[in-house]
Amino acid sequence: KEAAHQRQTMGKFVVVGGGIAGVTCAEELAVSFPSEEILLITASPVIKAVTNFKQVSKILEEFDVEEQPSTMLESRFPNIKVIESGLKQLKSKEHCIVTEDGNQHVYEKLCLCAGAKPKLICEGNPYVLGIRDTDSAQEFQKQLTKAKRIMIIGNGGIALELVYEIEGCEVIWAIKDKAIGNTFFDAGAAEFLTSKLVSEKPEAKIPHKRTKYTTEGMKKEARSKAKADNVGSALGPDWHEGLDLKGTEEFSHKVHIEPMCEVKKIYLQEEFRLLKKNSLTFPTNHNKSVTTDNETWPVYVELTNEKLYGCDFIVSATGVTPNTELFLHGNNFDVGEDGGLKVDDHMHTSLPDIYAAGDICTAAWQPSPVWQQMRLWTQARQMGWYAAKCMTAARLGNCIDMDFSFELFAHVTKFFNFKVVLLGKYNAQGLGSDHELMLRCTKGQEYVKVVMQNGRMMGAVLIGETDLEETFENLILNQMDLSPYGEELLDPNIDIEDYFD
Ligand SMILES: Cc1cc2nc3c(=O)[nH]c(=O)nc-3n(C[C@H](O)[C@H](O)[C@H](O)COP(=O)(O)OP(=O)(O)OC[C@H]3O[C@@H](n4cnc5c(N)ncnc54)[C@H](O)[C@@H]3O)c2cc1C
Numbered sequence: 410k411e412a413a414h415q416r417q418t419m420g421k422f423v424v425v426g427g428g429i430a431g432v433t434c435a436e437e438l439a440v441s442f443p444s445e446e447i448l449l450i451t452a453s454p455v456i457k458a459v460t461n462f463k464q465v466s467k468i469l470e471e472f473d474v475e476e477q478p479s480t481m482l483e484s485r486f487p488n489i490k491v492i493e494s495g496l497k498q499l500k501s502k503e504h505c506i507v508t509e510d511g512n513q514h515v516y517e518k519l520c521l522c523a524g525a526k527p528k529l530i531c532e533g534n535p536y537v538l539g540i541r542d543t544d545s546a547q548e549f550q551k552q553l554t555k556a557k558r559i560m561i562i563g564n565g566g567i568a569l570e571l572v573y574e575i576e577g578c579e580v581i582w583a584i585k586d587k588a589i590g591n592t593f594f595d596a597g598a599a600e601f602l603t604s605k606l607v608s609e610k611p612e613a614k615i616p617h618k619r620t621k622y623t624t625e626g627m628k629k630e631a632r633s634k635a636k637a638d639n640v641g642s643a644l645g646p647d648w649h650e651g652l653d654l655k656g657t658e659e660f661s662h663k664v665h666i667e668p669m670c671e672v673k674k675i676y677l678q679e680e681f682r683l684l685k686k687n688s689l690t691f692p693t694n695h696n697k698s699v700t701t702d703n704e705t706w707p708v709y710v711e712l713t714n715e716k717l718y719g720c721d722f723i724v725s726a727t728g729v730t731p732n733t734e735l736f737l738h739g740n741n742f743d744v745g746e747d748g749g750l751k752v753d754d755h756m757h758t759s760l761p762d763i764y765a766a767g768d769i770c771t772a773a774w775q776p777s778p779v780w781q782q783m784r785l786w787t788q789a790r791q792m793g794w795y796a797a798k799c800m801t802a803a804r805l806g807n808c809i810d811m812d813f814s815f816e817l818f819a820h821v822t823k824f825f826n827f828k829v830v831l832l833g834k835y836n837a838q839g840l841g842s843d844h845e846l847m848l849r850c851t852k853g854q855e856y857v858k859v860v861m862q863n864g865r866m867m868g869a870v871l872i873g874e875t876d877l878e879e880t881f882e883n884l885i886l887n888q889m890d891l892s893p894y895g896e897e898l899l900d901p902n903i904d905i906e907d908y909f910d
């Protein structure tokens with residue numbers, strides 16, 4: 410009784426954010442404390458729900474993601490109360506938050522899951538678009554239907570997906586690196602994939618073997634309400650499936666890569682006219698020579714390699730910045746170099762009773778040698794779930810070990826219509842020169858790369874239907890000495906699963 414009274418005066422479990430991290434956290438708290446009300450405060454009326462969750466192997470997981478009206482969450486979990494209002498102020502010393510509707514909520518424990526926003530190359534320029542949520546994706550699609558040429562800046566997940574999906578529009582893709590997809594691949598894998606950009610896009614798509622994004626069950630009114638708010642949660646896998654990413658022209662792919670360069674300056678049409686410089690035509694395979702473009706474009710981009718191109722608009726797919734600004738105001742959080750709220754191995758921030766999970770946080774614990782943080786859907790789910798477990802343990806005075814999912818980095822996705830599995834230190838991140846690579850590649854079919862250190866497997870990139878993920882996951886986790894097997898490890902004639910049974 411006393412504990413209940415204390416809770417009454419201390420407040421409740423409060424979660425901020427209706428993305429995957431926040432919703433998973435609230436759901437787990439609701440299960441742990443069925444007789445308590447869990448508050449979920451979110452700026453958007455639609456929430457992200459994980460459905461059809463399937464543990465594929467020890468760590469790899471697959472699930473669908475549905476965008477749903479928040480009432481659906483409340484009916485599934487009657488002890489979750491969703492407040493559709495942005496958080497305005499956090500008063501950490503008073504254990505209290507103020508929402509935009511003017512209400513104050515006292516919390517006992519708070520979990521911040523407010524996600525991240527696109528880090529744009531040029532904030533405020535109407536011709537520079539970022540893609541984060543359903544509304545920004547729709548705005549992009551709308552602009553694309555009128556476009557003949559666009560420029561994509563960035564070399565990560567969004568850029569990789571866009572260059573493959575866009576049709577009927579010239580795409581100039583400017584990347585800082587030598588090879589495409591630097592956040593996911595090395596140059597070898599990039600070369601394997603690049604061939605897909607020049608060939609025709611295959612009609613039949615492979616069946617989904619990864620997280621799927623769906624808006625099934627979403628009421629129309631909820632969507633239009635979300636539009637007004639302008640703070641939706643991040644899109645995720647297959648976000649482009651329902652969107653027709655077609656420009657004005659009739660061709661399939663037309664992508665030109667400008668490697669090792671950045672944006673030097675962006676000019677609006679009038680500024681460009683006064684500049685009295687020439688812009689370039691789209692370089693084609695037949696016409697590699699530089700010629701002057703006679704078309705007039707709404708915007709022009711000068712690259713650091715001195716090339717100047719006109720285009721209809723620019724997509725800045727240049728990473729994300731955690732949404733921390735509002736929370737930092739008046740609160741002395743420790744912040745990571747990437748701008749996220751630092752969390753320890755219990756997802757706890759530097760301030761009492763405040764936890765954080767998903768894109769907003771920076772993992773500041775000593776990680777397993779084969780795990781790294783990446784702002785991904787799977788990690789948002791794992792962190793949200795584990796944060797709830799830690800909040801529960803703290804309330805009950807229990808100890809809790811770090812969740813197993815943080816033992817090994819594991820990500821399944823799809824790029825250029827290939828299944829892609831990334832495990833551990835898949836790009837030898839942080840291993841210095843003290844490592845070896847083993848490769849197996851069949852052009853157009855599969856690419857297998859294994860990162861070895863002292864005879865142990867540290868990471869792997871598996872592109873295509875390799876069926877190696879489970880065995881490699883085990884080999885990385887158990888750190889078995891594989892030196893006796895040498896090259897046989899990747900011999901396609903040896904059934905590796907039987908080998909290590
Ligand atoms: C185009 C795109 C494609 C992607 N594809 C993949 C993929 O294929 N695979 C993958 O693993 N990941 C992918 N990601 C990344 C993945 O979507 C994110 O890592 C993940 O969704 C982050 O979840 P989150 O819950 O931390 O944040 P978010 O989903 O951003 O949710 C944040 C929530 O906080 C709310 N909020 C924000 N500010 C406030 C406030 N002041 N008050 C109240 N509420 C607030 C928002 O409304 C939102 O509900 C993709 C991302 C993008 C943008």
Ligand SMILES: NC(=O)C1=CN([C@@H]2O[C@H](COP(=O)(O)OP(=O)(O)OC[C@H]3O[C@@H](n4cnc5c(N)ncnc54)[C@H](O)[C@@H]3O)[C@@H](O)[C@H]2O)C=CC1
Pocket residue numbers: 530562563564565566567568570584585591592671672725726727728729783784785822823
């Ligand atoms: N299939 C998947 O797993 C996908 C995951 N995502 C996730 O969504 C989030 C957002 O995606 P992205 O914006 O693609 O981020 P990202 O972090 O994947 O990639 C950002 C890219 O921009 C480049 N960059 C940064 N600043 C730049 C600058 N000033 N000029 C030129 N290039 C610059 C970086 O080198 C990097 O290549 C990420 O967390 C990403 O992991 C997105 C799409 C697909």
